[in-house]
Amino acid sequence: MNLTRAFGAELDALRAAGTFKHFNTLLTPQGPVVEMTGRGEVIVLSSNNYLGLANDPRVVEAGIDGLRRYGAGTASVRFICGTFQPHVELEHALAELSGTEAALTYVSCWNANEALVSTLTDEGTVILSDALNHASIVDAIRLARPARKAIYPHSDLDALQRELAACEPGQRKLVITDGVFSMEGDLARLPEIVELARAHDAIVIVDDSHGVGVLGEHGLGTPEHFGLRGEVDVITGTLGKALGGAAGGYVAAGADICELLAQRSRPQLFSNALPATVACSALAAVEALRDDPSLVARLRANTHRFRTMLVDAGFAPIPGDSAIIPIVVGETAVAIRFSERLLEHGIFVTGFGFPVVPEGTARVRVQMSAALEPDHLARALAAFVAVGREFDLIR
Numbered sequence: 508m509n510l511t512r513a514f515g516a517e518l519d520a521l522r523a524a525g526t527f528k529h530f531n532t533l534l535t536p537q538g539p540v541v542e543m544t545g546r547g548e549v550i551v552l553s554s555n556n557y558l559g560l561a562n563d564p565r566v567v568e569a570g571i572d573g574l575r576r577y578g579a580g581t582a583s584v585r586f587i588c589g590t591f592q593p594h595v596e597l598e599h600a601l602a603e604l605s606g607t608e609a610a611l612t613y614v615s616c617w618n619a620n621e622a623l624v625s626t627l628t629d630e631g632t633v634i635l636s637d638a639l640n641h642a643s644i645v646d647a648i649r650l651a652r653p654a655r656k657a658i659y660p661h662s663d664l665d666a667l668q669r670e671l672a673a674c675e676p677g678q679r680k681l682v683i684t685d686g687v688f689s690m691e692g693d694l695a696r697l698p699e700i701v702e703l704a705r706a707h708d709a710i711v712i713v714d715d716s717h718g719v720g721v722l723g724e725h726g727l728g729t730p731e732h733f734g735l736r737g738e739v740d741v742i743t744g745t746l747g748k749a750l751g752g753a754a755g756g757y758v759a760a761g762a763d764i765c766e767l768l769a770q771r772s773r774p775q776l777f778s779n780a781l782p783a784t785v786a787c788s789a790l791a792a793v794e795a796l797r798d799d800p801s802l803v804a805r806l807r808a809n810t811h812r813f814r815t816m817l818v819d820a821g822f823a824p825i826p827g828d829s830a831i832i833p834i835v836v837g838e839t840a841v842a843i844r845f846s847e848r849l850l851e852h853g854i855f856v857t858g859f860g861f862p863v864v865p866e867g868t869a870r871v872r873v874q875m876s877a878a879l880e881p882d883h884l885a886r887a888l889a890a891f892v893a894v895g896r897e898f899d900l901i902r
Contacts, residue, residue: 524839524840525839525840525843525844526839526840526843526860526861528843531543531544531546531850531855532544536561536562537551537554537556537561537562537752538551538556538559538561538562538878539551539559539876539878539879539880539883540883541855543855546850546853547853548853549850549853549854549855550853550854550855550879550883550886550887551855551876552854552855552856552873552874552875552879552887553855553856553857553872553873553874554752554874554876555717555747555748555749555752555874556748556749556752556876556878557720557721557748557749557806557830557874557875557876557877558720558726558749558750558792558795558796558802558803558806558876558877558878559802559876559877559878559879560749560750560751560752560792560795560796560802561751561752561753563751563791563792563795565791565794565795566751566788566791566792566795567788568791569787569788569790569791570753570784570785570787570788570791571784572787573593573783573784573785573786573787573788574783574784574787576783577591577593577783577784577787578783579782579784580779580782581779581780581781581782581783582779583779584775584776584777584778584779584780585769585775585780586769586776590780591780591783591786593783593786593787593790594612594780594781594783594786596786596790597612597786597789597790597793598610598611598612598757600790600793600794600797601744601757601759601793602759604719604727604759604793604796604797605727605728605730605736605742605744605759606727606730606736606737607737607742607759607760607761608760608761608762608765609759609760609761609762609764609765609766610757610758610759610760610765611757611758611765611768611769611775612746612755612756612757612780612781612786613755613756613757613758613774613775613778613781614754614755614756614774614778614779614780614781615745615747615754615755615756616643616714616716616743616744616745616747616755616756616757617643617646617756618756618774618778619743619744619756619757619758619774620641620643620644620647620714620743620756621643621646621647621650621773621774622758622768622772622773622774622775623647623712623741623743623758623768623772624644624647624648624650624651624681624683624712625647625650625651625772625773626767626768626771626772627679627681627710627764628651628652628653628679628681629679630654631654631675631677631678631679632651632653632654632678632679632680632681633653633654633655633656633657633670633674633678633679633680633681634648634651634653634655634656634657634680634681634683635656635657635659635667635670635671635680635681635682635683635709636648636656636657636658636659636682636683636684637658637659637661637662637683637684637685637688637695638658638659638660638661639661639685639688639690639691640683640684640685640688640714641685641689641714641716643714644683644685644714648683653681654678657670657673661688661691662693662695662696664696664699664700664703667682667700667703668703671703671704671706671707671709672707674707679710680704680707680708680709680710681709681710681712682700682703682704682709682710682711682712683712683714684697684700684711684712684713684714685713685714685715685716685717686713686714686715686716686717686718686722686728686729686730687715687716687717687718687721687722687729687829687831688717689716689717689831690833690859690863690864690870690872691825691827691831691833692825692827692829692830692831692832692833692872693825693826693827693828693829694718694722694729694732694827694828694829695713695729697713697729697730697733697735697739698733698734698735701735701738701739704740710740710741711739711740711741712740712741712742712743713729713730713739713741713742713743714742714743714744715728715729715730715742715743715744716743716744716745716748716756717748717829717830717831718732718744718829719744719745719748719749719750720748720749720750720796720802720803720806721749721803721806721829721830722828722829723736723803724803725796725797725800725803726749726796726800726802726803726806728742728744730742732828740760740761741758741759741760741764742758742759742760743756743757743758743759744756744757744759745757746781746785746789746792749792749796750789750792750793750796751785751788751789751791751792753785753788753789754781754785755781755785755786755789802877803877805877806830806875806876806877809875809876809877809879809884810829810830810832810875812881812884813832813873813875813884813887813888814832816884816888817832817834817873817888817891820888820891820892820895820901821892821895821901821902822834822891822895822900822901822902823835823902824873825870830874830875830876831872831873831874832872832873832874832875833870833871833872833873834870834871834872834873834900835868835869835870836858836869836870836871836898836900837867837868837869838860838867838869839858839860839861839866839869840860840869841858841869841898842858842859842860842869842870842871843858843860843869844858844898845858845871845894845898845900846858846871848894848897848898849871849890849891849894852889852890852893852894853886853890854886854887854890854891856871856872856873857871857872858870858871859871859872
């Protein structure tokens with residue numbers, strides 16, 4: 508079959524270029540150390556488990572209790588089969604965390620972004636989006652089919668201002684940005700974005716998937732970091748990173764927006780709700796973040812410590828305030844081979860290249876966790892130095 512041969516040739520080309528992705532199998536829960544098939548125990552520096560809650564007993568037990576009380580699944584969508592109490596409780600907690608009137612959960616933040624953007628877009632809407640926004644936002648805009656979309660260069664607010672000024676009077680305007688850009692680790696210039704949006708009567712949407720649980724004094728995300736909690740129109744986020752690491756996403760916004768999403772968004776109307784067991788475990792994670800501020804403090808300390816260790820060793824990570832520490836190595840094949848050599852030293856870090864990042868800017872992306880101990884960081888640095896010397900990446 509011609510199509511089968513074409514797919515095979517494409518896969519062979521990836522292998523020949525050294526850019527074919529290999530998937531590692533874990534035999535233990537996600538944590539600072541995992542057991543990996545064929546590797547034994549390895550230290551994890553590639554996880555979104557920012558607060559170490561993925562295997563926290565409070566979170567695990569809440570999920571087990573939810574499974575026993577409410578069963579394995581919801582069996583249909585919420586307006587057909589009903590809403591379980593854990594969904595209501597979780598959405599109240601997420602709204603309180605976000606500083607909004609309401610929140611609505613989805614089975615992923617990808618779903619949440621698709622639901623939100625399509626529902627808020629009418630035939631005259633203009634969507635203005637940062638060039639480095641997450642792929643879920645890119646696809647959400649494609650599906651929404653706005654009257655016009657403007658992709659402004661990364662964090663170029665002069666360009667954003669020009670695009671806003673070019674909008675016709677009365678047009679609905681959506682300004683969409685990541686709070687933390689996942690491949691760079693830098694933050695959106697949120698104060699200026701909010702100011703520009705107010706001046707042009709635009710709605711600000713922030714995907715804070717990598718900010719919630721990480722930024723701000725209490726881990727409430729990018730808006731708290733900038734003193735703007737309650738000032739952002741719409742926040743989307745995930746339950747699959749800092750908030751328990753399981754699955755699920757949400758939209759936090761005004762009550763009318765959330766009600767409109769419940770009434771009209773296709774992922775809400777045509778897809779099963781988040782399993783109740785995940786809602787229960789995620790609620791426990793939100794409560795842990797609220798009740799245990801030491802989690803955020805430990806994450807922040809680990810991030811500062813390891814970034815400093817890397818710089819002192821001669822590496823040049825991209826600057827940033829998030830828990831993401833990217834080290835640019837050049838070509839995609841180099842990033843993949845670099846990460847493979849680190850894994851051979853017992854350190855699990857993923858290499859990213861084109862098309863996830865532009866050609867020539869491939870990188871290994873270190874992600875910190877509150878669960879990492881000083882010994883983990885010391886062993887990781889020793890591996891980075893050894894492999895960095897092999898690849899001539901240390902200054």
